């Protein structure tokens with residue numbers, strides 16, 4: 001009897017789509033190599049595994065937040081810790097598995113989730129068939145992923161049953177210098193379109209229609225805002241040094257991913273173009289309009305909240321505008337706790353969607369029938385699942401990430417459809433090992449999909465199925481709630497309007513969600529914001545209002561702390577207690593212009609809820625420059641509160657700031673022998689504080 005497992009099961013956990021995309025491509029390649037393969041999101045693992053009890057398991061998982069599990073793995077990880085012993089044993093005992101972890105060394109907890117999952121599965125009796133891969137986004141994921149995956153393919157024949165005929169065909173394809181199917185076709189096909197340089201094409205500019213929807217209460221509206229209406233795609237100048245001009249000269253190009261989606265444009269059309277309406281909701285007919293359980297709402301059953309107020313929190317001198325938006329969430333029936341977070345599903349802007357559809361030759365109004373190809377079984381392989389069939393416009397506007405990170409499998413697919421030989425060669429070269437430096441320079445330019453098509457204008461006939469296979473789902477954007485009114489059923493969020501110039505392409509870049517929300521308050525839509533409450537948020541103030549705490553924020557990192565202070569003031573008043581000592585550090589650029597929630601904090605200071613407010617300005621003379629300098633400067637107090645009085649320390653803001661504050665706190669702990677054991681002692685001490693929930697961070701990149 002063979003010891004080989006009957007199949008391969010690829011399970012992913014992904015916050016922004018990288019692990020998802022990698023897993024789907026692994027799955028497709030596994031099928032092409034002759035393995036019976038299934039791909040699933042980790043949260044569905046328990047159910048999917050029952051149909052594949054003896055499969056070899058490959059886990060691809062990213063780390064998010066501050067060493068946290070992606071949202072679509074939380075259920076899985078909880079189950080591995082607290083699930084029924086017999087079920088866990090059945091699922092994992094003697095299971096052969098390997099972990100490919102994605103992370104970024106800019107974060108303190110590099111690839112933490114991959115490490116934890118591997119450790120936990122080993123505890124449950126599973127056995128690794130190759131060491132985990134730790135891929136680093138800071139230096140380029142491919143440097144680790146490519147050899148890790150190559151090693152996996154070399155080991156799988158001794159682990160999983162393989163269809164030898166398919167394996168042989170695959171080996172033949174791999175041995176061919178490049179896929180020549182399209183090339184041959186082109187030689188005989190006079191109908192191939194003339195090369196068109198779309199970089200010079202004028203993109204369609206869509207002017208959002210004016211609305212008569214209820215106007216928001218504008219407290220202050222300091223300036224006229226230009227809402228972007230169009231985007232001119234950027235053609236990346238590829239340096240031709242060392243780049244082969246003919247595809248025959250390219251060696252070691254990536255293999256063409258197998259096609260797995262079947263997309264049929266149906267005869268029906270639906271006019272989808274009224275983007276002033278929250279048309280997203282007709283795609284989710286089963287979504288309850290209200291529910292007694294707020295967590296019924298998820299990324300695929302969104303709640304329709306309504307903007308009922310807005311104001312700018314920054315002054316004219318500020319370099320970035322901070323907008324506060326107040327949303328009616330009564331129907332959620334959610335008693336919102338301090339520190340709560342909502343995920344907002346912002347659509348792609350029409351000025352990106354419509355030119356892209358035009359570029360691909362797709363009618364926006366056509367209803368699509370999207371299915372897995374014949375013989376496909378992977379439950380996680382569909383790019384999105386909704387209750388209703390949708391139009392091309394809806395798919396592009398609401399469901400697809402149109403700014404994906406540059407990925408080699410997609411470049412390989414583009415090469416297949418490039419009608420210009422030099423472009424085809426360049427695209428193939430980009431996927432090869434020899435093209436690594438060029439790939440890196442293109443990746444660093446953060447090109448959008450539109451830029452990529454402008455860079456390779458001869459890719460004109462890319463089928464929709466190929467594009468959808470390569471794109472991942474548009475992810476919700478998360479916002480900490482700053483102000484809560486549970487009686488009225490409203491919440492407020494405050495955020496920077498993201499706008500900057502891409503340093504490499506010099507193109508303007510705008511944030512998807514922040515600019516969309518701003519456009520709504522400027523009258524570009526019907527003020528409906530699809531959202532859901534993020535479950536399992538642990539970032540909240542200590543339960544006992546007398547526990548002292550230190551809060552460290554930079555910029556809009558102040559937002560969750562507003563809710564902490566509000567909760568503390570209310571709980572102290574209700575219990576007739578004096579709130580514990582609270583030191584709040586807030587870093588910003590300018591004293592006045594960036595004093596986000598300044599008057600609210602002044603009121604908390606006056607009421608004794610904030611006992612010390614340390615304001616730090618990086619662009620003003622005098623005082624501490626950065627918040628980490630202030631934390632270090634106030635080290636004695638920080639230690640007294642956290643170390644001696646067993647208080648709590650919370651940090652919220654960007655990743656660099658959190659790293660620098662972490663270093664400052666480490667120094668405070670190590671100074672004067674406060675924590676013994678040198679660097680290792682301090683590291684373990686801070687780890688223990690985190691485990692106790694007394695040192696928590698909310699971080700974004």
Ligand SMILES: Cc1cc2nc3c(=O)[nH]c(=O)nc-3n(C[C@H](O)[C@H](O)[C@H](O)COP(=O)(O)O)c2cc1C
Pocket residue numbers: 013014015016017018019020061062063064065066067068070102103104105107108109110111112137141699700701
């Ligand atoms: C907000 C945010 C937080 C992150 N936190 C961590 C972290 O704590 N540790 C780490 O190793 N990587 C961290 N990363 C890096 C991601 O794991 C990495 O970019 C990965 O490629 C993302 O994969 P995904 O798209 O499948 O989620 C973070 C990335 C973001 C955007």
